[in-house]
Amino acid sequence: MKNNQSNLNILFVLVTLITIVSRSFDVGSIFRIILLAISIIMAIPYFYILVKNKMYKNNLLNLFAAILVFYQIINIIYYTYVLKIQ
Numbered sequence: 001m002k003n004n005q006s007n008l009n010i011l012f013v014l015v016t017l018i019t020i021v022s023r024s025f026d027v028g029s030i031f032r033i034i035l036l037a038i039s040i041i042m043a044i045p046y047f048y049i050l051v052k053n054k055m056y057k058n059n060l061l062n063l064f065a066a067i068l069v070f071y072q073i074i075n076i077i078y079y080t081y082v083l084k085i086q
Contacts, residue, residue: 040073
């Protein structure tokens with residue numbers, strides 16, 4: 001269980017750092033799209049570990065971090081595609 005918690009923490013930090021770096025690029029930039037793909041790829045094992053081990057039940061901080069990871073990916077998608085259209 002502790003090893004899975006460490007993996008979740010590392011993945012959360014990496015997704016957060018990628019979100020911060022991707023926000024520094026222009027809207028619609030190819031680098032932003034690449035970082036979006038990387039963050040989605042890293043979020044898949046995050047949610048897999050979280051759901052497989054039912055880590056959201058015993059620790060609400062894990063559930064909150066999972067919501068933040070989802071929100072960060074939606075945020076990158078919004079600033080990449082929706083603002084590009086306007």
